[in-house]
Amino acid sequence: MTMSEKIGMSEAAAFIKEHDGFLILSHANPDGDTLGCAFALCRALQKLGKKAKNICADELSHRYDFMKRAVEKQEFEPQTYITVDVADTRLLGDLEKQYGDRIDLAIDHHISHAEFAKLLLIEPHAAAAAQTVYKLIMELGGAELLDEKIAACLYTGISTDSGCFKYSCATAETHRIAAELLEYDFDHSALDFVFFDLKTKARIALEEKIYHDMEFYCGGKCALVTLSKEQLASVDSEDSNGLSAIPRMIEGVEVGVVIKQRGNGSWKASLRSNSSVDVQKICSVFGGGGHEKAAGCSFGSMDIEEIKRVLTAEIGKVFE
Numbered sequence: 425m426t427m428s429e430k431i432g433m434s435e436a437a438a439f440i441k442e443h444d445g446f447l448i449l450s451h452a453n454p455d456g457d458t459l460g461c462a463f464a465l466c467r468a469l470q471k472l473g474k475k476a477k478n479i480c481a482d483e484l485s486h487r488y489d490f491m492k493r494a495v496e497k498q499e500f501e502p503q504t505y506i507t508v509d510v511a512d513t514r515l516l517g518d519l520e521k522q523y524g525d526r527i528d529l530a531i532d533h534h535i536s537h538a539e540f541a542k543l544l545l546i547e548p549h550a551a552a553a554a555q556t557v558y559k560l561i562m563e564l565g566g567a568e569l570l571d572e573k574i575a576a577c578l579y580t581g582i583s584t585d586s587g588c589f590k591y592s593c594a595t596a597e598t599h600r601i602a603a604e605l606l607e608y609d610f611d612h613s614a615l616d617f618v619f620f621d622l623k624t625k626a627r628i629a630l631e632e633k634i635y636h637d638m639e640f641y642c643g644g645k646c647a648l649v650t651l652s653k654e655q656l657a658s659v660d661s662e663d664s665n666g667l668s669a670i671p672r673m674i675e676g677v678e679v680g681v682v683i684k685q686r687g688n689g690s691w692k693a694s695l696r697s698n699s700s701v702d703v704q705k706i707c708s709v710f711g712g713g714g715h716e717k718a719a720g721c722s723f724g725s726m727d728i729e730e731i732k733r734v735l736t737a738e739i740g741k742v743f744e
């Protein structure tokens with residue numbers, strides 16, 4: 425077990441300048457933040473004359489093609505390992521075994537960050553890890569290093585993690601960084617359309633099912649929906665992202681819960697809070713984690729009725 429050291433922006437920049445051969449790792453079931461960070465940092469490092477590439481355990485949706493085009497394909501033996509937006513090595517998926525214990529620098533914004541890397545650049549109040557990567561890139565090369573491709577990647581990270589700037593995690597700093605990014609020439613409106621408005625027919629059918637099957641607990645303060653692996657089979661993983669936001673859109677609901685079944689039969693619950701309820705705390709009871717207003721936990725292959733019972737009982741405690 426290596427000791428982790430928390431560092432600041434200038435130390436992280438110094439570390440990067442002293443090293444080379446970077447492999448940047450994103451979390452499995454990737455989202456706009458982990459990929460936006462990885463591709464933006466990769467491009468910035470390549471522009472600094474470093475060898476850099478990034479990987480993810482899972483395949484990327486075509487929505488991220490513009491990010492792929494931002495980096496050059498480089499072949500080399502990695503020497504320096506950086507994770508972006510990865511709260512725990514478990515979230516690396518199939519990459520955990522090979523890389524989990526050799527991460528040099530973790531750049532993250534999760535309160536529940538597991539401190540697995542030698543160096544930690546953690547900003548727990550950032551709406552997205554992309555905010556931290558933005559500051560790191562500015563530290564490395566300033567506004568000249570940043571360009572429209574890096575800006576588009578970072579903007580996507582920030583917009584997707586903040587629900588298009590709607591979530592309470594979107595602070596003045598979030599908006600200031602986004603404003604700086606918008607100085608570069610990329611079509612943010614087209615990105616927002618693709619990431620927030622555009623839906624496949626399979627996704628619409630799944631949403632229909634969610635509204636139909638919604639259950640209410642805690643006197644209507646908790647809305648819950650379960651999605652079996654059969655129900656999820658019709659959509660790809662990209663289409664099943666963001667479903668967790670749906671139950672909490674109902675008036676009177678303070679905690680929204682979506683429990684999805686994985687291909688192997690195990691269940692994963694995603695909790696979203698509309699109020700002062702700290703769902704990170706609730707999920708930690710079941711070994712999970714995340715943020716105050718968005719968190720998750722896993723239940724293995726337990727009986728779904730039992731999962732619903734223990735989870736809603738725990739949620740009910742905060743309303744007592």
Ligand SMILES: [Mn+2]
Nearest residue numbers: 457509553585
């Ligand atoms: Mn994130």
